[in-house]
Amino acid sequence: MKNSIVTTIDEIFNPRSIAVTGVSAKSNRLGNLLLYSFMDMGFKGKLYAVNSNEEEVMGIKCIPSVGAIDGPVDLVIISVHPSRVPALVDDCIAKGVKAAVVFSSGFREKGDEGGKTEELLVQRAREGGMRIIGPNCMGLYSPSSGLSFFPGMPKEEGKTAFLSQSGSLANMLGISAGERGIRFSRMISVGNAADLDMNDFLEYLESDEKTELITLYLEGIADGRRFLDLAARISPRKPILIWKVGRTEGGRESAASHTGSLSGSEEIWKAAIRQAGLIAVENLQELGGFITAFQNPHPPQGNRVAILSGPGGIAVSTADACYEAGLKLASLSDDSRKELSKFVPEFGASVANPVDLSLSASFDHGMYPRATAICGADENVDMIVEFIPILHREVAEGLLETQAKIKKPIAVVTPLEFASLETSAAKFFGTISREELSAILKRMYDAGISVHSTEQEAAKALSSLLSYTRFRKSRLGA
Amino acid sequence: MKNSIVTTIDEIFNPRSIAVTGVSAKSNRLGNLLLYSFMDMGFKGKLYAVNSNEEEVMGIKCIPSVGAIDGPVDLVIISVHPSRVPALVDDCIAKGVKAAVVFSSGFREKGDEGGKTEELLVQRAREGGMRIIGPNCMGLYSPSSGLSFFPGMPKEEGKTAFLSQSGSLANMLGISAGERGIRFSRMISVGNAADLDMNDFLEYLESDEKTELITLYLEGIADGRRFLDLAARISPRKPILIWKVGRTEGGRESAASHTGSLSGSEEIWKAAIRQAGLIAVENLQELGGFITAFQNPHPPQGNRVAILSGPGGIAVSTADACYEAGLKLASLSDDSRKELSKFVPEFGASVANPVDLSLSASFDHGMYPRATAICGADENVDMIVEFIPILHREVAEGLLETQAKIKKPIAVVTPLEFASLETSAAKFFGTISREELSAILKRMYDAGISVHSTEQEAAKALSSLLSYTRFRKSRLGA
Numbered sequence: 001m002k003n004s005i006v007t008t009i010d011e012i013f014n015p016r017s018i019a020v021t022g023v024s025a026k027s028n029r030l031g032n033l034l035l036y037s038f039m040d041m042g043f044k045g046k047l048y049a050v051n052s053n054e055e056e057v058m059g060i061k062c063i064p065s066v067g068a069i070d071g072p073v074d075l076v077i078i079s080v081h082p083s084r085v086p087a088l089v090d091d092c093i094a095k096g097v098k099a100a101v102v103f104s105s106g107f108r109e110k111g112d113e114g115g116k117t118e119e120l121l122v123q124r125a126r127e128g129g130m131r132i133i134g135p136n137c138m139g140l141y142s143p144s145s146g147l148s149f150f151p152g153m154p155k156e157e158g159k160t161a162f163l164s165q166s167g168s169l170a171n172m173l174g175i176s177a178g179e180r181g182i183r184f185s186r187m188i189s190v191g192n193a194a195d196l197d198m199n200d201f202l203e204y205l206e207s208d209e210k211t212e213l214i215t216l217y218l219e220g221i222a223d224g225r226r227f228l229d230l231a232a233r234i235s236p237r238k239p240i241l242i243w244k245v246g247r248t249e250g251g252r253e254s255a256a257s258h259t260g261s262l263s264g265s266e267e268i269w270k271a272a273i274r275q276a277g278l279i280a281v282e283n284l285q286e287l288g289g290f291i292t293a294f295q296n297p298h299p300p301q302g303n304r305v306a307i308l309s310g311p312g313g314i315a316v317s318t319a320d321a322c323y324e325a326g327l328k329l330a331s332l333s334d335d336s337r338k339e340l341s342k343f344v345p346e347f348g349a350s351v352a353n354p355v356d357l358s359l360s361a362s363f364d365h366g367m368y369p370r371a372t373a374i375c376g377a378d379e380n381v382d383m384i385v386e387f388i389p390i391l392h393r394e395v396a397e398g399l400l401e402t403q404a405k406i407k408k409p410i411a412v413v414t415p416l417e418f419a420s421l422e423t424s425a426a427k428f429f430g431t432i433s434r435e436e437l438s439a440i441l442k443r444m445y446d447a448g449i450s451v452h453s454t455e456q457e458a459a460k461a462l463s464s465l466l467s468y469t470r471f472r473k474s475r476l477g478a
Numbered sequence: 479m480k481n482s483i484v485t486t487i488d489e490i491f492n493p494r495s496i497a498v499t500g501v502s503a504k505s506n507r508l509g510n511l512l513l514y515s516f517m518d519m520g521f522k523g524k525l526y527a528v529n530s531n532e533e534e535v536m537g538i539k540c541i542p543s544v545g546a547i548d549g550p551v552d553l554v555i556i557s558v559h560p561s562r563v564p565a566l567v568d569d570c571i572a573k574g575v576k577a578a579v580v581f582s583s584g585f586r587e588k589g590d591e592g593g594k595t596e597e598l599l600v601q602r603a604r605e606g607g608m609r610i611i612g613p614n615c616m617g618l619y620s621p622s623s624g625l626s627f628f629p630g631m632p633k634e635e636g637k638t639a640f641l642s643q644s645g646s647l648a649n650m651l652g653i654s655a656g657e658r659g660i661r662f663s664r665m666i667s668v669g670n671a672a673d674l675d676m677n678d679f680l681e682y683l684e685s686d687e688k689t690e691l692i693t694l695y696l697e698g699i700a701d702g703r704r705f706l707d708l709a710a711r712i713s714p715r716k717p718i719l720i721w722k723v724g725r726t727e728g729g730r731e732s733a734a735s736h737t738g739s740l741s742g743s744e745e746i747w748k749a750a751i752r753q754a755g756l757i758a759v760e761n762l763q764e765l766g767g768f769i770t771a772f773q774n775p776h777p778p779q780g781n782r783v784a785i786l787s788g789p790g791g792i793a794v795s796t797a798d799a800c801y802e803a804g805l806k807l808a809s810l811s812d813d814s815r816k817e818l819s820k821f822v823p824e825f826g827a828s829v830a831n832p833v834d835l836s837l838s839a840s841f842d843h844g845m846y847p848r849a850t851a852i853c854g855a856d857e858n859v860d861m862i863v864e865f866i867p868i869l870h871r872e873v874a875e876g877l878l879e880t881q882a883k884i885k886k887p888i889a890v891v892t893p894l895e896f897a898s899l900e901t902s903a904a905k906f907f908g909t910i911s912r913e914e915l916s917a918i919l920k921r922m923y924d925a926g927i928s929v930h931s932t933e934q935e936a937a938k939a940l941s942s943l944l945s946y947t948r949f950r951k952s953r954l955g956a
Contacts, residue, residue, distance in 0.1 A: 030837060082825055105826030105836075136826060166791020168837060172867055176893050217791055245794045248801035254785075254794040257828050283795065283932040284893070307732075313644020313695055316723045316732040317761065323726035347560055348583030348614060350735050358583075359508060359646065389650055415654050415762070417895060453931070454761040 008131060009196070009204040012099045013186065014145045015074035017046035019066055021088060022079030022103075023057045031079040032058060034103065034139075036151055043146030046071065066091045074098045077139065082106030082117070085135070089121055093128030100125070100132055101139035108192045109136055109259055122195045136259060137191025138167030141174060141184065144210065149189065150174065156442075158183025160291050161205050163198060164217040165190060165259050169284065177288045179434070180416060180451065181441030185210035192259050199226050206234045213294050215241040215287060219255035220264055224272075232276040236475035239294050239468055242278045243287055244269055277471040279464045285453055286460075293450035293461035298407040299469040300462065302382035304330035306375035307354035308368060309387040310361040315354035318385055318413070318455040325459035327466075329353050330381045339374045343367065362389060369398025376406025383409040383466075385458050391416070391451075393432055396440045403447045409465060410449045411458040416441075486609060487674070487682040490577045491664065492623045493552035495524035497544055499566060500557030500581075501535045509557040510536060512581065512617075514629055521624035524549065544569045552576045555617065560584030560595070563613070567599055571606030578603070578610055579617035586670045587614055587737055600673045614737060615669025616645030619652060619662065622688065627667065628652065634920075636661025638769050639683050641676060642695040643668060643737050647762065655766045657912070658894060658929065659919030663688035670737050677704050684712045691772050693719040693765060697733035698742060702750075710754040714953035717772050717946055720756045721765055722747055755949040757942045763931055764938075771928035771939035776885045777947040778940065780860035782808035784853035785832035786846060787865040788839040793832035796863055796891070796933040803937035805944075807831050808859040817852045821845065840867060847876025854884025861887040861944075863936050869894070871910055874918045881925045887943060888927045889936040894919075 018038060022031030036058060038047055049057045052064035063069050066076055066088070076092050078085060082104050092100050107118040118135065125132050133139055138149040143157045150171035160182070164170045167189035174187060186208065188201045198221055205211050214234065221227050231240055246255040247266045273280055279294070281287045305327045309315035319329060332340075332353050340351040344367075349358035355375065361367040368388060375381050388395060391414045403410055416437070432440075441451060452458040496516060500509030514536060516525055527535045530542035541547050544554055544566070554570050556563060560582050570578050585596040596613065603610050611617055616627040621635045628649035638660070642648045645667035652665060664686065666679045676699055683689050692712065699705050709718055724733040725744045751758055757772070759765045783805045787793035797807060810818075810831050818829040822845070827836035833853065839845040846866060853859050866873060869892045881888055894915070910918075919929060930936040 106824065110825070164791070166789060166794075168789030168867065169791040172789060172893070176895065179895060219791075219794055243795070245791070245798050247798045250801040250807045251794055251798035253807065254797040254832050257830055257832075258790040258794050258834065283799075283934060284792070285932050311644060311646030311650060312736040313642070313647040313697075313723070314762070316644075316697055316729055316736050317721070319732040320723050320725045320729035321761075323728040329728045329731065346584065347588070352735055354732050354735075356736065389646065415650070417654065417657060454763055456761060 005200050006204050006207050009201065012075065012131065012133070013140065013142050013147065015045060015098070017048065017071065017073050018043065018075045018077065019048040019050050019069060019073050020077040020079070021050040021066070023049045023051055025054050025057050030103070033151065034077050034079055034149060035060070037148040037153070038146065040151045041143065041146050041148035041153065041155060045146070048073070066095050066097065069095070072096065076100045077103060079103040086117070086121060086124070089125055093125065093130050097130055099130060101137065102132055102134035103137065103139065105136040107135045108194065109257060118192065118194045125195060132195035134191040135194060138170055138189035141170065141187035154178035154183055156183050157210070158185055159210065159212040159295065160184050160215060161186045161208065161211040161213070162215045162217070163188045163190070163201050163205065165193070165198070165219045166217055167191060169217050173284060173287065176284070177291065179438060180288065181438045181445060182288060182291055183442065197222065199223060199230055202227070202230050202234070206230070206238070212238060213241070213291065214238050215291060217243045219246050219259055224264060228272050228276055231278055235277040236472050240278045241281055241287065241290050241294060242273060243281050244273065277468065277475070279468055286457055289450065289452040289457045290461050290464065292445045293409070293411060293465050295445045296409050296448045296450065296465060298409055298448045300383045300409050300466045303327045303463070303466055304380060304382045305462070306330050306332065306378070306381045306384045307386070308357060308371050308375065308384065309354060310357050310359060310389055311387060312356045312358070314387040314413070314455065315356055318387060318459070319354055321455040321459040322385065325463040327459060327463055330378070332375065333378050333380055336374050336378045340371060343370060365392050365394035366398060368395050369402045372399060372410065373402045373406065376402065376408050381408065383411070383462050385411045385413065385455070385462065387455065388412055388414045391437070393436065393440065396444060399449055400443060400447050403449055407448070409462060411462050412444070412449055412451050413453070413455050413458045414451060415453070416451070483678050484682050484685050487679065490553065490609065490611070491618065491620050491625065493523060493576070495526065495549065495551050496521065496553045496555065497526040497528050497547060497551050498555040498557070499528040499544070501527045501529055503532050503535050508581070511629065512555050512557055512627060513538070515626040515631070516624065518629045519621065519624050519626035519631065519633060523624070526551070544573050544575065547573070550574065554578045555581060557581040564595070564599060564602070567603060571603065571608050575608055577608060579615065580610055580612035581615065581617065583614040585613045586672065587735060596670065596672045603673060610673035612669040613672060616648055616667035619648065619665035632656035632661055634661050635688070636663055637688065637690040637773070638662050638693060639664040639686065639689040639691070640693045641666045641668070641679050641683065643671070643676070643697045644695055645669060647695050651762060651765065654762070655769065657916060658766065659916045659923060660766060660769055661920065675700065677701060677708060680705070680708050680712065684708070684716070690716055691719070691769065692716050693769060695721045697724050697737055702742060706750050706754055709756055713755040714950050718756045719759055719765065719768050719772065720751060721759050722751065755946065755953070757946060764935055767928065767930040767935045768939050768942065770923045771887070771889060771943050773923045774887050774926045774928065774943060776887055776926045778861045778887050778944045781805045781941070781944055782858060782860045783940070784808050784810065784856070784859045784862045785864070786835060786849050786853065786862065787832060788835050788837060788867055789865060790834045790836070792865040792891070792933065793834055796865060796937070797832055799933040799937040800863065803941040805937060805941055808856070810853065811856050811858055814852050814856045818849060821848060843870050843872035844876060846873050847880045850877060850888065851880045851884065854880065854886050859886065861889070861940050863889045863891065863933070863940065865933065866890055866892045869915070871914065871918065874922060877927055878921060878925055881927055885926070887940060889940050890922070890927055890929050891931070891933050891936045892929060893931070894929070
């Protein structure tokens with residue numbers, strides 16, 4: 001059974017041909033957006049546009065129906081009024097289509113009647129040998145096979161998968177994280193998950209060689225037992241970040257009307273997440289930051305943090321954030337302090353931990369890397385958090401060189417919008433283009449340097465990474 | 479005494495002439511940065527550069543010493559080696575200078591000896607009739623009088639003051655918040671606060687007509703009793719946001735070496751902050767978001783929230799965030815639902831609260847404003863939180879028009895970096911320049927629409943605004 005589902009999904013991820021329904025040169029822009037997404041991603045197989053009334057959409061000749069397509073069709077994107085979905089599914093089955101992404105909504109999330117239609121749909125598809133993703137979903141993103149569900153998603157491949165009950169979140173994460181250099185292996189928006197569900201895709205990701213880190217947005221799940229068994233089995237080898245919503249009364253009500261999900265008791269989820277070694281996050285921004293931390297190839301060995309900062313105020317706040325997350329300040333060795341004293345200014349600065357590099361570090365781009373090398377070599381230090389007001393090319397390159405030697409987790413807190421600002425400050429400090437910034441950030445993550453929006457996020461991410469490292473060791477003994 | 483300190487500080491904020499020391503065409507770039515900041519801000523009075531060895535710095539003729547300046551000097555910026563500060567202070571006193579900003583560090587924060595030098599300095603200044611800001615500080619920013627301490631600070635004036643023990647934080651907040659349309663009346667970086675301290679400036683801000691909202695970054699304070707008395711007196715009329723660090727063992731150690739501050743017990747602070755009606759924030763990003771919420775001219779009347787969102791997933795997460803912050807979902811009236819049904823899609827959307835506008839809202843820029851008008855007019859709704867993936871000009875303008883009618887707090891959660899992205903998605907959704915975005919955001923804040931990075935921040939900000947409104951009513955009875 002396991003091999004079967006993995007093989008099935010692998011085929012769905014690698015279609016030779018795709019047909020998009022619900023497109024129109026005149027009105028229905030959602031179908032067009034989906035069609036354009038495949039073009040934008042450079043899908044290499046055959047791409048068909050289905051519309052019986054029009055000649056052409058976005059330069060692609062329209063074919064009146066799925067059945068009228070000449071040659072095999074592996075994947076169909078269904079984006080039509082829900083009342084037309086059953087007939088279209090029948091067409092697909094008759095044509096021998098392997099799988100359909102049902103973008104259309106109006107099923108289980110609308111109440112009992114919608115739920116029944118959904119069940120019938122799945123029954124028909126199963127009898128006909130076709131699998132369904134959705135309904136009420138965005139579908140699949142996979143840069144290696146040219147699949148996408150939104151224009152502007154990164155074409156470059158990463159090692160993180162995102163499995164989500166919300167479709168919009170998937171495209172938002174893809175684009176926003178893409179801007180900051182985060183890349184994905186796969187994204188799956190399952191929506192109501194009537195046929196292929198979160199568990200099926202989770203099992204697929206377990207054996208997917210392109211995926212090393214799994215991230216989830218979850219509202220509720222039908223077979224919670226299987227989910228937790230799977231998660232507990234996978235998490236020691238591939239960390240799983242989970243954004244679980246429906247934690248409160250209001251969230252549970254909202255989830256029911258969004259994807260018809262039963263969120264379950266918060267207490268049971270909390271305990272289950274802990275037991276299975278999953279890592280909880282609570283919003284899109286935090287998810288992005290945690291992904292960069294969990295790509296880290298150098299697991300932390302303990303909780304002693306060295307803090308480096310130009311702005312002294314943020315250094316103090318970062319110390320608070322570390323203690324509140326269960327980390328503690330490392331005592332730098334006398335040697336480290338001596339080395340730091342060689343270039344850290346005598347005044348308005350500090351060579352004790354937190355190491356306050358002062359405003360000088362904004363002028364001298366070698367200061368952060370040099371201080372990082374010293375703290376990283378100190379055997380009293382397990383990890384480093386640094387606040388960098390403006391992330392310059394030279395600072396980033398210096399940190400990359402340093403990290404290649406020290407191999408301890410480095411979490412950088414920086415307001416990314418600063419780096420590419422064109423203000424009068426750039427006269428003194430320089431600037432960097434968004435494209436360059438994104439490319440450097442990607443290299444930083446791969447090397448084990450994570451990037452965060454706030455000191456609290458950085459401290460929580462490192463603390464979670466440490467807990468996960470210990471969990472993994474307890475399970476795998478290594 | 480009160481009038482005396484207010485008058486003194488008001489004079490310092492409006493100097494007729496400024497001399498900047500520690501400048502050099504060759505090396506000392508920190509002094510140059512400070513000199514350039516006044517030029518950048520367009521200081522209208524006389525600006526002098528002091529250097530005995532050079533002819534000219536940044537186009538300004540150098541004068542060998544403060545004493546050699548022809549005409550009165552109101553404010554001197556001292557940015558020299560700490561060993562040279564006492565003599566320079568003497569020069570200033572002899573010249574009849576009214577106040578000096580001592581940027582130089584190397585005093586109390588360096589231990590007992592530095593502390594003694596600092597005390598002597600203050601004693602000398604007081605005997606000579608001169609006031610000191612600092613040492614170990616950035617000084618003053620005040621766009622109305624052309625004062626600044628960093629290039630690129632906004633030239634436009636706002637109604638929020640920032641009073642800080644950390645200098646770098648002040649310039650970072652000024653520039654980053656400036657980018658997102660937040661403006662300030664004054665910023666004061668007091669550093670070690672050896673002479674004029676946090677309390678003096680707080681008292682000044684109490685009567686400052688340009689300031690309606692006070693924000694503080696605080697590590698510790700010598701006269702905690704006076705601070706809390708002042709804060710409790712001011713806060714019912716001008717809300718006070720406080721970023722108090724040194725909350726943990728690690729933070730307290732760090733604060734001592736940063737500005738020589740004693741942070742005090744966390745429990746005492748927590749109780750005091752609550753009692754004085756202050757609003758706690760914990761990082762730069764949150765401070766920015768809370769400032770936009772507390773500029774709100776329309777205080778909330780209760781805790782019933784309407785949530786509007788295109789992406790359904792974020793709507794669920796926002797519901798959780800609201801409940802976790804003590805707010806609850808409003809029950810929309812039948813009339814409201816009926817009105818919403820007229821344009822919210824039947825499928826993949828919802829007219830119950832959270833109102834799920836679906837992906838359609840990314841195409842039809844009138845949907846957010848229209849839904850906001852309906853929810854805002856509903857008497858079951860006290861406040862609105864909306865998640866907007868891409869903040870378009872038309873969406874923002876529509877919200878501004880709507881807010882003029884409904885006059886209830888609106889908190890927008892949006893990833894601002896999205897709005898001005900130049901990706902393939904812009905083909906479908908359009909884009910906006912950073913300058914335009916910043917200008918529209920400013921108008922939104924003034925109208926009572928706050929903008930936040932995460933749903934948790936928005937919910938916390940609205941919840942704090944509600945608590946503050948109740949506190950204010952209990953004190954002022956209105």
